[in-house]
Amino acid sequence: MTDQSTESTVTLTIDGRRVEAEAGTSVLYAALDAGIYVPHLCDHPDLPPYGVCRLCVVEIEGVEGLPSSCVTPVAEGMVVQTQSEQITQARRLAMELLLAGHPVDCGICQKYLNCELQSLKQYLGVEESRVKRRSKLLPVNNSNPLFVYDPNKCVLCGRCVRACWELRGVGVLYYKKQGKEFHIFTREGASLAESGCRFCGACAEVCPTGAIQDKEGLIKGDNRKAGLVPCKSSCPAEIDVPLYVRLVKEGDYPAAAAVIREKVPFPWVLGYVCDHPCETECRRGEVNEPISIRELKRFAAEHDDGSLWRDKMTPKDPTEKRVAVVGSGPAGLTAAYYLRLQGHDVTVFESLPAAGGMLRYGIPEYRLPRSVIDSEIKEIEAVGVKIETGTRVESLDALFEQGYEGVVVALGTHKGQKLRVPGANSAGVLIGTDFLRDVNLGNEVAVGKRVVVLGGGNVAFDCARAARRMGAEEVNMACLECREEMPAGPDEIREGEEEGIVIKPSHTSTRMLSEDGRVTGVEFLDVEAFFFDEDGAPQIDVVEGSLHALEADTVIFAIGQRPDIPEGFDLDKTDGGLIELDEFTGSTSREGVFAAGDAVSGTASVIKAIASGRKAAVAMDKYLGGSGRIDRKVAPQVEVPACLGPGPGFAALGRAADRCVIPDDLTGNFCEVVESMGEDDAREESTRCLQCDLRLKIKTVDFWGSF
Amino acid sequence: MDYDRLKAEATARRAGQEPVCGARGAVVDVGAFERRVALRNLGRVDPGSIEDYIVTCDGYSGLHRALSIGREAVIAELEKAGLRGRGGAGYLTALKWRTCREAEADEKFVVCDAIDAHPWTRTAQTLLGGDPHSVLEGLLIGAYAVGAAQCFLCVNADYREQIALLRDALDRMRDCGLLGHGILSSEFSCDVEVCATAGSLVAGEETALIRILEGKQALPYLRFEYPAVQGLHEKPTLVNNLETLAVVSALLQGRAGAPMAGDTKIVTICGDVEREMTVEVPLGMSIGALLEAAEGASLGELGVKAVQFGGPTGAFFAAGSPASGGVGGSLDTPITFEHIEAAGSVMGSATLRVVGGGPDGVCAVQMARDAMAYLQEQSCGKCTSCREGTLQLVDMLDDILDSRATAEDLELMLELCEAMRTGSICGLGKNAGAPLLSALTLFGDDFDAHLHDGHCPAKE
Numbered sequence A: 001m002t003d004q005s006t007e008s009t010v011t012l013t014i015d016g017r018r019v020e021a022e023a024g025t026s027v028l029y030a031a032l033d034a035g036i037y038v039p040h041l042c043d044h045p046d047l048p049p050y051g052v053c054r055l056c057v058v059e060i061e062g063v064e065g066l067p068s069s070c071v072t073p074v075a076e077g078m079v080v081q082t083q084s085e086q087i088t089q090a091r092r093l094a095m096e097l098l099l100a101g102h103p104v105d106c107g108i109c110q111k112y113l114n115c116e117l118q119s120l121k122q123y124l125g126v127e128e129s130r131v132k133r134r135s136k137l138l139p140v141n142n143s144n145p146l147f148v149y150d151p152n153k154c155v156l157c158g159r160c161v162r163a164c165w166e167l168r169g170v171g172v173l174y175y176k177k178q179g180k181e182f183h184i185f186t187r188e189g190a191s192l193a194e195s196g197c198r199f200c201g202a203c204a205e206v207c208p209t210g211a212i213q214d215k216e217g218l219i220k221g222d223n224r225k226a227g228l229v230p231c232k233s234s235c236p237a238e239i240d241v242p243l244y245v246r247l248v249k250e251g252d253y254p255a256a257a258a259v260i261r262e263k264v265p266f267p268w269v270l271g272y273v274c275d276h277p278c279e280t281e282c283r284r285g286e287v288n289e290p291i292s293i294r295e296l297k298r299f300a301a302e303h304d305d306g307s308l309w310r311d312k313m314t315p316k317d318p319t320e321k322r323v324a325v326v327g328s329g330p331a332g333l334t335a336a337y338y339l340r341l342q343g344h345d346v347t348v349f350e351s352l353p354a355a356g357g358m359l360r361y362g363i364p365e366y367r368l369p370r371s372v373i374d375s376e377i378k379e380i381e382a383v384g385v386k387i388e389t390g391t392r393v394e395s396l397d398a399l400f401e402q403g404y405e406g407v408v409v410a411l412g413t414h415k416g417q418k419l420r421v422p423g424a425n426s427a428g429v430l431i432g433t434d435f436l437r438d439v440n441l442g443n444e445v446a447v448g449k450r451v452v453v454l455g456g457g458n459v460a461f462d463c464a465r466a467a468r469r470m471g472a473e474e475v476n477m478a479c480l481e482c483r484e485e486m487p488a489g490p491d492e493i494r495e496g497e498e499e500g501i502v503i504k505p506s507h508t509s510t511r512m513l514s515e516d517g518r519v520t521g522v523e524f525l526d527v528e529a530f531f532f533d534e535d536g537a538p539q540i541d542v543v544e545g546s547l548h549a550l551e552a553d554t555v556i557f558a559i560g561q562r563p564d565i566p567e568g569f570d571l572d573k574t575d576g577g578l579i580e581l582d583e584f585t586g587s588t589s590r591e592g593v594f595a596a597g598d599a600v601s602g603t604a605s606v607i608k609a610i611a612s613g614r615k616a617a618v619a620m621d622k623y624l625g626g627s628g629r630i631d632r633k634v635a636p637q638v639e640v641p642a643c644l645g646p647g648p649g650f651a652a653l654g655r656a657a658d659r660c661v662i663p664d665d666l667t668g669n670f671c672e673v674v675e676s677m678g679e680d681d682a683r684e685e686s687t688r689c690l691q692c693d694l695r696l697k698i699k700t701v702d703f704w705g706s707f
Numbered sequence B: 001m002d003y004d005r006l007k008a009e010a011t012a013r014r015a016g017q018e019p020v021c022g023a024r025g026a027v028v029d030v031g032a033f034e035r036r037v038a039l040r041n042l043g044r045v046d047p048g049s050i051e052d053y054i055v056t057c058d059g060y061s062g063l064h065r066a067l068s069i070g071r072e073a074v075i076a077e078l079e080k081a082g083l084r085g086r087g088g089a090g091y092l093t094a095l096k097w098r099t100c101r102e103a104e105a106d107e108k109f110v111v112c113d114a115i116d117a118h119p120w121t122r123t124a125q126t127l128l129g130g131d132p133h134s135v136l137e138g139l140l141i142g143a144y145a146v147g148a149a150q151c152f153l154c155v156n157a158d159y160r161e162q163i164a165l166l167r168d169a170l171d172r173m174r175d176c177g178l179l180g181h182g183i184l185s186s187e188f189s190c191d192v193e194v195c196a197t198a199g200s201l202v203a204g205e206e207t208a209l210i211r212i213l214e215g216k217q218a219l220p221y222l223r224f225e226y227p228a229v230q231g232l233h234e235k236p237t238l239v240n241n242l243e244t245l246a247v248v249s250a251l252l253q254g255r256a257g258a259p260m261a262g263d264t265k266i267v268t269i270c271g272d273v274e275r276e277m278t279v280e281v282p283l284g285m286s287i288g289a290l291l292e293a294a295e296g297a298s299l300g301e302l303g304v305k306a307v308q309f310g311g312p313t314g315a316f317f318a319a320g321s322p323a324s325g326g327v328g329g330s331l332d333t334p335i336t337f338e339h340i341e342a343a344g345s346v347m348g349s350a351t352l353r354v355v356g357g358g359p360d361g362v363c364a365v366q367m368a369r370d371a372m373a374y375l376q377e378q379s380c381g382k383c384t385s386c387r388e389g390t391l392q393l394v395d396m397l398d399d400i401l402d403s404r405a406t407a408e409d410l411e412l413m414l415e416l417c418e419a420m421r422t423g424s425i426c427g428l429g430k431n432a433g434a435p436l437l438s439a440l441t442l443f444g445d446d447f448d449a450h451l452h453d454g455h456c457p458a459k460e
């Protein structure tokens, strides 16, 4: 042969049509690729051919009987018929046999309308059955995390077994016989976890029936694919978590950092303080404990040399458009960064002496070292974002007059609140955010020896722990919620208690006790129940006769804060005093003014502020005539192997131990309290990941309707 | 160590040796109808003494000869003898060996199938218990011919004694330089591992056996390529039955003689008989004649209803001459691959399971039902047609027994048998219909009695 292509290409005839196919292809795929539908069930494009369901039978000239097209390789000059009376009969009998032990009622199955078996049954028009139908009456197995197996729906197509052995190389699923009936299970009938399952979900993904399904409620949202990788979809900025976790596992830390950098300019900050909604959703959490996603982020950032992203994240050609950003918190700086990369001329105005917003003036230093904030802000300035600190913006008109064509308002929530109770204005009663700002500014703060903090969230803990560091000897924290429902994260609560903070849950304060205008204590009632009524208004049931008091020389309110929006901004606000945004355009009530961060959402989180800053940048860029496409691929594209290998002990691997170190003497000590993860720990932790994203690479089988 | 020294040393050692197991040089009672090739040394050799095998049985002279004539000549010799595999399918051994030899790979394997998967067969038990070295010698010859350096001898795990004997034999071979590096001072290096394998009907099937060796579940596989090209760990793998290998060593030793080698078969006679026995007989003898010779009585006296030949998937054979073309045959059917195949069956394990009680003793429907029920129990569950077909057929045969079935059911039964034949991966499913179909051919009246008259002929 002379022509290269003819060596690897085979020409055959299917249903009278000349069809070309790669040598080694099965007749089934030669037909499907040519748009000729041949029913098939046991075959799956990602799995080795099996030849057991017999739905794909065809006639081939010169071949006895009806060969299964999925296990017959194409040959030069082959003549294939995919439809005939005899073929239809054989396919129907095969379908009747598959359905003999399968439940009759499809309507009550979760897989209804997404079931390959159902679709094939309709295609073949098998309603009546000549073979006897029966109920297998096998028990449904609900005992494993993540998946449910209903052997009664199983048609023994063997896809899950092949996915487990051949695709993933894990090897825990077996054919099993119970009485006369077969089902699929682990070798010794042990749990999936004990058998070395890696919980990759390939079995559930390839199952053509409703036999193996994801547990109800685990896959959230309308987008099934996104729901399968909840760490990524629950990240407000949609950071590709499984990808960077995998890169840490492989030891490519700069690449891991680059993946995070594709979505956020603050990987390192997030590594310290992100409230990690991803970990709450992480599927590993169903098996034992979620992946330490945040710690791995910090690890990646700490081991980043910038080599993969720094020279790719540079501004596009100048657009000659000027943008002002009000507020240098994470929302404002994120918006500024992406707008600058889109080629605009961006200036950030900040009323406080340094940039960073609540990162610097809310979150205390022992949780987030200032050098970390500085270094990430330096990268933002390095692309040309100008930051004017000590400059409070009072009027948007003034900015437009100065020639700015657009403004992003991201001024956070900096106005703290006090409860309206008697004595709230006594000396020694402070507001949390003001207190923390003073601490962070290094201002003189008058903290006594006995402090009561009112509030149960993270801000309250920051106040309490900062107070300890400012010299308080006894710190009580009182909140309305019961212990289980305190809004602060478990880490924060544990660390706070380790630092000697006493938590008084289910407490409502009735008044501040004072002497000579100075606070001396707080009076409380115990809370029986705290809930929100139908209108969302808080309701408190108190315990009769539970009045009691705590002595204090300082009381700090940490019960929420609101934006402080200057009159001159002239923006529409919500009932809660937040900036109102148009749902679709993301614009405020004023043309050319966009908003982001806490000022829009109320005090939320750094990652939400960043995500919101990204949105504002997109909207603003489009407003200024840009494409709004702010994402850049900077991480190297890697081919991910489908094979995971055997996983004995995998399920039991525990989450990396907490590395919190509380100093013995807290006074004046603002050193960081959580140590970095070591390389071995990081590699081990990343190994625990179930790699939920691999499942998305499994192809979906086209139903006959699409032919 | 070269062959002469091996023999000299063995002779010297043997002189001072007590028999290890069994009597040495005992007189063996061989039936006049027998012809022994694979079982040639049975009862004559001390299975626990490699020296005895070397000195009195020309042991390892076949390997020695193979090493000197070269690979292709070894295969040519098998070809000339027309040797067909004794594992059941009767594939031409030389062809398989050549395919494997010509397959290009950095590594090849040989697997010896000594599972005795069929419940009544005793071939491996007999051969390995009585003369393990003639199998091991054949195994090494195979490895040499195809170019493999690692062999696996898969023995039914129930055969504890045989396994112990084999492990000991391997140690002795290693001591004598018959395993390991540079065997018999040649360039040929090889090792053998004995694998105790859980027996089941499918475990004996070669692709399932390969899976077991890979640490996977015993499920037969459909492949684009033969195991000889792509087998264990995707490498060319020669799979042979142990009887085949024992014949190979006989052939290469030059003792069997070319015409003889291809024409015997070890058979096991069982069921309703006086005495179960495993013997080697010349091919061509009829089923009935063999039975009469073995039992020393005429068929009439024996009161045979039918003989299921070839194992659980074998067809029934019975007195008289059934119409040709259908499955099943007469007891006059000669035991040859061709004749058995012509009766719609396979050589399989060449067991003769006698169903006694005379023509009216047992109901053929019951006979067919029991055969099907066993296959249902043994089906590995992979193929829809075999898994579900056997289950449905048992059910339908029960209906016939209870006289609840109709002629339409019979039609569906035939269709199911055909679906199993064409739609199953391995021999179990492919041949699962044979017992039923042959019962229908031979004993249609029994079925009719149930279907039309609603009574069982055996219960009159």
Ligand SMILES: Cc1cc2nc3c(=O)[nH]c(=O)nc-3n(C[C@H](O)[C@H](O)[C@H](O)COP(=O)(O)OP(=O)(O)OC[C@H]3O[C@@H](n4cnc5c(N)ncnc54)[C@H](O)[C@@H]3O)c2cc1C
Residues within 6 Å of the ligand: A273, A274, A275, A326, A327, A328, A329, A330, A331, A332, A333, A349, A350, A351, A352, A356, A357, A358, A359, A362, A363, A364, A391, A392, A393, A394, A410, A411, A412, A413, A414, A433, A436, A458, A459, A462, A564, A566, A596, A597, A598, A599, A603, A604, A605, A606, A607, A609
């Ligand atoms: C004590 C505390 C602890 C927290 N801990 C965490 C945590 O651990 N994890 C987490 O995810 N989130 C935490 N948060 C929440 C998080 O810090 C915020 O959600 C986030 O910083 C909001 O970002 P932002 O950019 O919207 O606003 P901010 O960070 O508040 O930034 C707004 C900036 O605008 C400036 N500004 C305001 N008005 C003007 C004006 N008129 N002109 C110029 N500048 C102005 C402010 O000075 C400020 O610097 C915490 C918040 C607090 C208060």
Ligand SMILES: Cc1cc2nc3c(=O)[nH]c(=O)nc-3n(C[C@H](O)[C@H](O)[C@H](O)COP(=O)(O)O)c2cc1C
Residues within 6 Å of the ligand: B084, B085, B086, B087, B088, B089, B090, B091, B093, B113, B114, B115, B116, B117, B118, B201, B202, B203, B204, B205, B206, B207, B239, B240, B241, B242, B244, B245, B426, B427, B428
């Ligand atoms: C269900 C089934 C069971 C089998 N059991 C055995 C067995 O126990 N021993 C054996 O040697 N071959 C058995 N075979 C045949 C093997 O698959 C294979 O054909 C044979 O070992 C090849 O060796 P040969 O060429 O020497 O005959 C079985 C086949 C099937 C379908």
Ligand code: SF4
Residues within 6 Å of the ligand: A153, A154, A155, A156, A157, A158, A159, A160, A161, A184, A203, A206, A207, A208, A209, A211, A212
């Ligand atoms: S569980 Fe699903 S994929 Fe597995 S064999 Fe049953 S039907 Fe097939």
Ligand code: SF4
Residues within 6 Å of the ligand: A229, A230, A231, A232, A241, A242, A245, A281, A282, A283, A284, A291, A293, A688, A689, A690, A691, A692, A693
């Ligand atoms: S296991 Fe890994 S991929 Fe799955 S949700 Fe958790 S972090 Fe994400």
Ligand code: SF4
Residues within 6 Å of the ligand: B202, B219, B220, B221, B378, B379, B380, B381, B382, B383, B384, B386, B387, B424, B425, B426, B427, B428, B429, B430
């Ligand atoms: S024919 Fe039966 S025993 Fe053989 S592979 Fe198929 S299901 Fe298993």
Ligand code: FES
Residues within 6 Å of the ligand: A039, A040, A041, A042, A043, A050, A051, A052, A053, A054, A055, A056, A057, A068, A069, A070, A071
């Ligand atoms: S798709 Fe071909 S046999 Fe199942």
